[in-house]
Amino acid sequence: MIATQLGAVYPNKYIVVGGHFDSTSYDEDAPGADDNASGTAGVIEIARILSQKLFNYTIIYCAWSAEEIGLVGSGEWAGNAADAGMDIVGYLNLDMIGYLQEGSDYHTDMMAPSSAQPLVDLYETVVGLYVTDFAVNEGTLIGGDSDHTSFNNNGFMGIFPFEDSENYSPHIHSDNDLIGPSVNNPTLAQKFTQAGVAFVATAAELFNGLYPPMELALVQNENNVDLNWSTPVDGTTNFEAYHVYRNDEIIATINNIDDTVYVDNTIQNGVTYNYYVTAAYTGENGGESNPSNTVSVTMGLMQTHFWDFEDGTQGWTIKDDNTGWRWGVPVNLSGNNTNYLSTDSDDVGSGTHVVDYAISPEIDLSIYSVAYLEFDYGWRDYSSDEFSVVYRTSPGDAWITLEALSSTSGFTTHNIELPEAALTATAQLAFYYDDNDTWAWYNAVDNVKIIAAEQTSVLEIPQNLTGEAIEDHIHLEWNPVSDSGFVAYNIYRDDAQVHNISNIDETTYDDIQNLTDGQTYTYYISATYAEGESGQSNEVSVTYDPIGTGELQNRTVSVYPNPLPQGQNIRYTAAATIESVTIYDLAGRVVATTKVNQPTGQVATAHLKPGMYLLKINTTEHHTLKKLHITAH
Incomplete structure (x- = not known):
């Protein structure tokens, strides 16, 4: 018996949980309470709970037949899944979860090959978080097998947390496999089921309502890495930006939903890079999506x-x-x-x-x-x-x-x-x-x-260059580099150097040189070190518009004090009636908002930690953005 709960984001990636419902006996009757009505009931309970939520991945709930005569049901299904190329992230097996030897602590003995160690690690982690009095021990299966092997034998990862590899129920395969003598500890069965709920929910990823970028792919070149992805399946409403992550740190922010390509020029041979992309959304239910799939590359590998x-x-x-x-x-x-x-x-x-x-x-x-x-x-x-x-x-x-x-x-x-x-x-x-x-x-x-x-040494390139047209200039910002041998930042406009900055902490530049209304300028920066000049950063293109189409001019708005000491309120005044003020963190999450309907006011920021924020001031027809720096006392 198979039940499928379709994933909201990755419907073709699967988390499978199952247990066999057949039983056998050396006697006339085969009630099979522990082996394996207990595991089958656990699967059904997991399905009852998780079916009320929406997850990124598809969950498949299974009750297998003919396990007792050679893993027939699961073997047939897993073999067909492998032949069909199903992307099964992992399988959790529930088989015999109700017997606890007298005097034993609540625990499970984990049965899994080394190839399934990532699933074992995940199971141990979620049990440690959510079922804290349930120990996970290493076990060895002797003289039998279970349905997780069908998945491992077909190229998937399968794990089998078992009631005890040595002191399991002595009543299985007999007419005494009953509730009472064999399923003698309902609390143990409950803990197995709670662990299963936590494991499957974590692996399938609870959907947060914010669609992530899709189908991230990577192309390795000699001197850089090309990333490309697809737009979120349903993410056009309130989209604000993509955040590109490398080894869990943001290296770029892209504000155009259709700009789904990024080139990473800051790479070194012999280093492994893991990339993923998120999408940030504005609005009342805004924030940052779950990550896309992760892609990895180790530069310079050769046989x-x-x-x-x-x-x-x-x-x-x-x-x-x-x-x-x-x-x-x-x-x-x-x-x-x-x-x-x-x-x-x-x-x-x-x-x-x-x-x-x-x-x-x-x-x-x-x-x-x-x-x-x-x-x-x-x-x-x-x-x-x-x-x-x-x-x-x-x-x-x-x-x-x-x-x-x-x-x-x-x-x-x-x-x-x-x-x-x-x-x-x-x-x-x-x-x-x-x-x-x-x-x-x-x-x-x-x-x-x-x-x-072999590891090569490359000169660090400035990261995450952004640009915007503000009043009578174009404003650029980037992330600082480390201070090892630093000499200067070099600012390039349309491939010609227009400025350099010798202060490593000065990571902004306002371009006011010979700007033409309506013209688009392309910028990138590099860093000069004692050893020479680095490669170029990401490029940004900005159209100069001194009048400000659709934007409230910054010179008509005052925000003070800025920097703002932690705990004080931020104050603002404008030449027009302000409808609302919203503060975002650098991940695009709304951290404070207030309705105004007057040209002056203040926003409480006592709950905000020191750091950089973005202040958005809205009138009926226009808006302006201000960077807000909150400092420690």
């Missing part, structure tokens, strides 16, 4: 090392016998018909301990600021064996685990960012396998790559 093992081990050290890694011996994993490294505990059977490191040659990683290990691997595990990626800073040092790998149904490509500690001149990487002296299965590794970038 520096590659081992395909076609003609041998290519410098890698292995045992090359049936007690460890072997070269050129195929195992029963789909997706690769070439030579590779493999182990096969199943082939040698019990009595032979298969354990070995496949060790790389020494690699000089010291010249790189960032490096990734990419490889193809496959592993059919047997719960008792282990397979991991490790490194050491030089031969003879102790191995340090990078990541414990997850089982797969065939070869898959995997990527790991190497920690800074691994970037030495004598680094070694290895794939470690140990069947722990049990009769296990097999694994393989192929096409190992190092992808890295």
Whole structure:
């Protein structure tokens, strides 16, 4: 049974929550109270609560059939979802949530492969915030499985918070799986459900009524990054500006809703940049939207090392016998018909301990600021064996685990960012396998790559240049640069330098030079350092209009005191009757507003923190904008 709650912003991105509704028994009856009426009821309760709200992402609620005979229902659905290319952000599984061993604290044992760690982290975070007396412990599933595996096996992330991996209900799969002996703690089931509500609501993102920019995309060029996006799906009303964020800091503000392109020229090789864009709206219900999707890039990445093992081990050290890694011996994993490294505990059977490191040659990683290990691997595990990626800073040092790998149904490509500690001149990487002296299965590794970038030093470029025509001049503002070697800001108009400023904190300029009515001027700025001149900032184009079409002239309005000490009221006077005064913060959110209907008045600002604000004064037909600086006592 499937129920779909359509997302308001990203209807084609999905959060899935489910549990199986079938039960089985070794006896005549199979009531299945804990396994899994408890989980199914939890899914239904989550749906009841969340269906009353609107979310950015689509939520799919599922009750699976035939889990007890091999994950049949969820396996079929997840396989079809993968074939259809569904963008499933994550899956939460509810299976057996009602039994608590006497004397135990409220907790869950988390079952998830390492590939689903981002979902585990999110679950732990929301439980810590909203269900504070519900511990999340690491668990190991022995002798069974559940529907989260269907999602992990099809390339999605799935997690399974379980009542207890060792002390679960002893009554499942019997006619005693009843409320009372088996579902013996309704409060535990409630906590599982509360955690599920918090997790799904957080992952699906509650819609705040403000539509974000859509479909942010990135193009990496040699010396810059091009960003482009689509306008909000329903965001034309009261639109004010786009805010472009890089690594969670605003680097540009764009005031035209149709201007959906930004070029970031302030980049360095070897640095990873994460971008997103928001939309700011005015009005009574205005503010800043949720972020768009995030796009990321690491500049200057290139493949520096590659081992395909076609003609041998290519410098890698292995045992090359049936007690460890072997070269050129195929195992029963789909997706690769070439030579590779493999182990096969199943082939040698019990009595032979298969354990070995496949060790790389020494690699000089010291010249790189960032490096990734990419490889193809496959592993059919047997719960008792282990397979991991490790490194050491030089031969003879102790191995340090990078990541414990997850089982797969065939070869898959995997990527790991190497920690800074691994970037030495004598680094070694290895794939470690140990069947722990049990009769296990097999694994393989192929096409190992190092992808890295050298860090380059570039001169910092001034950010977030803005411009506007005010009375008899054009006013420019920008964000300051750091003070390392700074000499001057250079102001360019129509590609010709018109001014320079030697004070690093002076980040405004009023252009009054030979301005022509109705003409549009294009500006950018740079910074000069002891080492030379930086690249150019973003460009802004401003049409000079000294009369002021549709705007109340600034010289007819007085705002005082400005700067304003924190706690005082801002006062204003004008030559015309003022209808309203609104104060915005730099994110475009309304922080104060008042109705006036007279040419003078004041606005209380005691609740505002020190900082920069924008004051908008409206008359019947015109408006003017003033920057307001509130200072600390």
